[in-house]
Amino acid sequence: MSNYQTELLDFAAQWAPYGGGDEHVLPTFGLDLAEYYRRLLQLLDSPAARSIDPILVLQLREQCLERLSEPVRTAGSRPQRPSASASRPSSTRAVSRRRVPRRVRGE
Template sequence: MTPEDQAMLAFATKWSRFGGGDEYILPEFGITPVVFYQRLLTMVTSTLINDVDFATRTYLRDFCSSKLARPASRAVAASRVAM
């Protein structure tokens, strides 16, 4: 696991209980929240990462899935606000 992967996992573990900390993702990682949750979901569903226990993987998988499944209208509205 790369240092960036570790930082993303630590960030998600810390902020998920507060809704995710989406406003801090771009300044911290230089990517949008959607990209962040896509990468994190790929990480926690990968068989290549063994550093994360099953319970944490399951929790983060469900959390990322819920963040990515938000209605498209909210995502469009949020992107318009950011412009």
């Protein structure tokens, strides 16, 4: 097992309890999240993962598969939720109201 593989597995094991440490992947390894999770998944399926607790290996594998199935995002970004108006049928969309200026006293 190479130094790089050891660092990748150690990083994943260290950050697993905190949700993965996604915001640290790019500065630490120079990888986008999709590539990081692909490489980690390969390592978890290799003999290199024998040094890690089997339960943690299962959790990390599940996390990798979950993250790889999400829409593409960059390190530190969060998936965007669709706006409320985007989920409504076009016939029920709210009509924007034009602001009417207030009357000034004395008019």
